[in-house]
Amino acid sequence: MKKVLVVDDSSVDLKNLERILSDAGAVVVTASSGNEALLKAKETQPHLIMMDVNMPGLDGFSVARQLGADTQTRGIPIIFVTSKDQKADRVFAKMLGAKGYVTKPYAPADILAQL
Numbered sequence: 236m237k238k239v240l241v242v243d244d245s246s247v248d249l250k251n252l253e254r255i256l257s258d259a260g261a262v263v264v265t266a267s268s269g270n271e272a273l274l275k276a277k278e279t280q281p282h283l284i285m286m287d288v289n290m291p292g293l294d295g296f297s298v299a300r301q302l303g304a305d306t307q308t309r310g311i312p313i314i315f316v317t318s319k320d321q322k323a324d325r326v327f328a329k330m331l332g333a334k335g336y337v338t339k340p341y342a343p344a345d346i347l348a349q350l
Contacts, residue, residue: 237350238262238279242272242286242295243316248339252285252316255343259350269293273301276308285337285349288317288324299331314349316341 239261243249246267253263264279266272269290276284284302288295295315302308314335315328325336335349 237282238264239350240264240266240272240275240279240281240284240286240311242266242269242284242290242298244268244287244290248287248316252346255346256285256350259347261350269295269298272298273308276302276311277305280307281311283350284311284313285316285346286313288315288319288328296327296331299328299333303332316346 239256241249241252241263244267249265249267253265256263264275264281266275269292272286286295286298299313312334314337315333316337318339320338328336337345
């Protein structure tokens with residue numbers, strides 16, 4: 236069973252991802268901000284992080300950069316789940332080490348394919 240940290244400032248998106256992943260048998264930990272994501276990633280050591288890019292304060296790209304610089308969290312794969320659909324965003328995500336990129340709106344199958 237995989238433990239997935241889901242990070243999104245939208246409570247609707249957070250609950251939707253949580254439901255999709257839980258129904259698939261994953262243990263889901265949630266965070267609603269970049270700062271909370273950094274803390275929970277260290278605390279819970281998830282197998283995977285699914286994270287939005289656009290969040291107030293620390294955005295998803297900044298969180299990914301900090302997670303990648305920390306020896307405790309650098310090995311955790313990150314999948315961005317975001318409304319940002321420009322080629323430059325995808326390239327930047329890849330440069331930060333993201334293992335996947337799903338654009339909103341998505342189907343449950345798009346999320347499950349990332350597991």
